[in-house]
Amino acid sequence: xxxxxxxxxxxxxxxxxxxxxxxxxxxxxxxxxxxxxxxxxxxxxxxxxxxxxxxxxxxxxxxxxxxxxxxxxxxxxxxxxxxxxxxxxxxxxxxxxxxxxxxxxxxxxxxxxxxxxxxxxxxxxxxxxxxxxxxxxxxxxxxxxxxxxxxxxxxxxxxxxxxxxxxxxxxxxxxxxxxxxxxxxxxxxxxxxxxxxxxxxxxxxxxxxxxxxxxxxxxxxxxxxxxxxxxxxxxxxxxxxxxxxxxxxxxxxxxxxxxxxxxxxxxxxxxxxxxxxxxxxxxxxxxxxxxxxxxxxxxxxxxxxxxxxxxxxxxxxxxxxxxxxxxxxxxxxxxxxxxxxxxxxxxxxxxxxxxxxxxxxxxxxxxxxxxxxxxxxxxxxxxxxxxxxxxxxxxxxxxxxx
Amino acid sequence: xxxxxxxxxxxxxxxxxxxxxxxxxxxxxxxxxxxxxxxxxxxxxxxxxxxxxxxxxxxxxxxxxxxxxxxxxxxxxxxxxxxxxxxxxxxxxxxxxxxxxx
Numbered sequence: 277x278x279x280x281x282x283x284x285x286x287x288x289x290x291x292x293x294x295x296x297x298x299x300x301x302x303x304x305x306x307x308x309x310x311x312x313x314x315x316x317x318x319x320x321x322x323x324x325x326x327x328x329x330x331x332x333x334x335x336x337x338x339x340x341x342x343x344x345x346x347x348x349x350x351x352x353x354x355x356x357x358x359x360x361x362x363x364x365x366x367x368x369x370x371x372x373x374x375x376x377x378x379x380x381x382x383x384x385x386x387x388x389x390x391x392x393x394x395x396x397x398x399x400x401x402x403x404x405x406x407x408x409x410x411x412x413x414x415x416x417x418x419x420x421x422x423x424x425x426x427x428x429x430x431x432x433x434x435x436x437x438x439x440x441x442x443x444x445x446x447x448x449x450x451x452x453x454x455x456x457x458x459x460x461x462x463x464x465x466x467x468x469x470x471x472x473x474x475x476x477x478x479x480x481x482x483x484x485x486x487x488x489x490x491x492x493x494x495x496x497x498x499x500x501x502x503x504x505x506x507x508x509x510x511x512x513x514x515x516x517x518x519x520x521x522x523x524x525x526x527x528x529x530x531x532x533x534x535x536x537x538x539x540x541x542x543x544x545x546x547x548x549x550x551x552x553x554x555x556x557x558x559x560x561x562x563x564x565x566x567x568x569x570x571x572x573x574x575x576x577x578x579x580x581x582x583x584x585x586x587x588x589x590x591x592x593x594x595x596x597x598x599x600x601x602x603x604x605x606x607x608x609x610x611x612x613x614x615x616x617x618x619x620x621x622x623x624x625x626x627x628x629x630x631x632x633x634x635x636x637x638x639x640x641x642x643x644x645x646x647x648x649x650x651x652x653x654x655x656x657x658x659x660x661x662x663x664x665x666x667x668x669x670x671x672x673x674x675x676x677x678x
Numbered sequence: 679x680x681x682x683x684x685x686x687x688x689x690x691x692x693x694x695x696x697x698x699x700x701x702x703x704x705x706x707x708x709x710x711x712x713x714x715x716x717x718x719x720x721x722x723x724x725x726x727x728x729x730x731x732x733x734x735x736x737x738x739x740x741x742x743x744x745x746x747x748x749x750x751x752x753x754x755x756x757x758x759x760x761x762x763x764x765x766x767x768x769x770x771x772x773x774x775x776x777x778x779x780x
Contacts, residue, residue, distance in 0.1 A: 334707075381780075488772055489744075577757070578756055579753075595725075596725050597719070597722065597754065597757065598719050598722065598726065600717075600718075600719060601720060619718075619746075620717075620718065620745075622747045626747040627745060627746075628745070628749060632749065633748075633749045636749060636752065636753055636756075637749070637753050638749075638753045638754065638757065639718065639746045639747060639749050639750055639753075640718040640719040640750055641719060642723065674719075674720075674723060675723070676723055676726070676727075677727075
């Protein structure tokens with residue numbers, strides 16, 4: 277269902293019979309950016325747009341119905357994430373959840389200290405919040421990763437200090453799929469009495485999230501929910517204070533009018549998605565294994581990146597030497613494959629991905645394939661069939677002979 | 679602008695994937711490739727093409743100002759089993775020194 281067929285009929289031909297027809301079957305392989313809307317989310321969204329439009333903070337019937345829908349959605353999402361409903365807030369995005377989680381914890385724990393620990397491969401929302409904290413006079417320690425993109429729990433523990441107000445570690449990396457040792461890091465943070473924020477945007481709904489965190493963030497569009505819905509969970513007894521002007525919404529945690537239809541759709545999507553991933557996850561993981569195994573056999577001078585075992589089920593990244601990432605993406609798009617890249621030429625900053633830099637792996641010619649639910653094996657086979665030709669053509673056009 | 683400053687600050691505290699440039703300069707390169715102003719992967723392509731011009735055991739240098747080269751040159755050396763010697767800071771970029779191993 278995520279295969280789009282584009283037909284181009286020869287121009288000026290009134291009759292398609294006998295005229296040249298170009299058929300490009302498009303396969304979407306960029307689930308790590310966003311998952312196509314789940315049918316359960318669409319249905320829930322349409323229903324809630326009609327039934328959950330009222331202001332959930334008022335006292336009349338329509339309002340009570342909207343509030344009930346919002347709280348039900350909250351309880352359903354909390355249950356999947358392993359949280360209590362009263363710990364769970366809806367935000368406008370995963371990024372906003374991270375910003376509020378990081379800055380609100382630092383704000384509340386100023387007297388403990390102004391030191392923040394993050395991994396080098398966090399999502400930009402974490403790193404940008406850390407940058408703001410640094411510009412505001414705070415201190416930031418960035419913990420490096422190994423060649424697979426994984427944090428060493430001992431090194432992470434060594435970065436913790438008596439004045440550390442917060443530590444942040446993603447559940448899994450968004451660019452290379454490597455799972456982080458969240459349980460181990462949570463344990464050392466607990467022993468040091470330092471709250472740990474886990475950015476679970478890439479794994480929520482796809483893989484179990486280890487416990488032990490103090491704050492958890494996620495984003496609904498990554499699990500087939502609608503855009504504009506993030507989740508911020510703040511555990512009981514975690515000190516947190518909004519870094520933003522006061523607002524009474526979402527228990528004073530998130531400002532602005534609640535997106536009730538979005539929250540309802542996000543909850544429906546998460547439940548459906550998680551149930552499907554229990555079945556479909558292993559199948560997608562096998563397709564990823566196929567790509568991981570075949571790509572180095574099909575092509576010279578290519579490196580598959582990220583942990584081969586401790587990884588997200590649906591994501592694989594590789595770098596092809598001597599090829600420009602943007603050119604490869606454009607060529608794959610022309611051939612009907614929508615993928616992403618961490619190469620600098622594909623970023624508006626013209627810098628290579630900070631994740632690839634931190635891992636010390638080739639940053640050019642980078643391709644990230646992330647399979648949405650229901651990806652057909654035939655589309656992966658077709659991808660593997662066209663990839664070598666695409667890379668070889670680009671290498672030849674760049675004058676690479678070997 | 680703020681973004682640039684943040685990145686600079688973060689880099690300073692990040693555990694570098696490659697060890698900090700050694701103070702020792704090592705042997706002078708036998709051949710220096712000028713890839714200044716060229717974007718990756720061009721500096722890497724030039725390096726791969728021309729490393730054969732120095733004898734095994736000798737050093738070749740590639741000058742580049744695309745920041746991606748700081749990651750890509752050592753990573754290329756690792757992939758191709760060449761010996762990355764050190765990274766020299768130039769006024770407008772870097773010079774990467776590589777010893778040919780085969």
